[in-house]
Amino acid sequence: MNALGAVILAGGRSSRMGLPKAALPFGAKTVLARILDQLGPAFAELVLVAAPEANEPFSIERIVRDRPDLIVTRDEALWRGPVAALARGLTAARADIVFVCSCDLPLLNARVAAALCAFVGAHDAAIPEISGFPQPLHAAYRRQRCAAAIAAMDAEGETRLAAIAERIDVRRVREDELRPLDPRLLSFFDIDTAADYARALRLAFNLD
DSSP states (O other), X not given: XXXXXXXXXXXXXXXXXXXXXXXXXXXXXXXXXXXHHHHTTXXXXXXXXXXXXXGOSSOHXXXXXXXXXXXXXXXXXXXXXXXXXXXXXXXXXXXXXXXXXXXXXXXXOHHHHHHHHXXXXXXXXXXXXXXXXXXXXXXXXXHHHHHHHHXXXXXTTOOOGGGGGGTSXXXXXXXXXXXXXXXXXXXXOOOOSHHHHHHHHHHHTTOO
């Protein structure tokens, strides 16, 4: 399968927010549904990595019930972190190049996601740097080349996804390369706290 794929990680603890971020209302839908709506037209394959069903604090199935083509896979254990979740997502995916993101990006821009996939080129991954920090959970990966490295990180107990850059050939993407598509880089605005959530709502509905 040569078309682009996308993996969304939705099994996190949401400890700072205090509520499951994927299920937060955002307009008429949830944050997760908004992300899926954004990515759906641009990506031939969508994979969702969720928490174990017995430990799920909300029903993923209810949010995605109108998406029969969505592949849902679940973490084997609760809150093992993004490395283990991404290893699982890449195993479930089939596309050669896969955009990966977390479920707390309500202003995600599919044009930015697709551009990152194009930036991969002959490299193993394209990881943006925003305000000087790498964004491995808003990045594109060549699935077959990266799956082994990420699986090895998981086996070694490495929980920092940013450490993947030490093991693969990364194309680092600068802010100025993305601003023509997203001038304010809102695609990278994650909602870690209640204040972030309120700000994202204002930004999305032109109240800010």
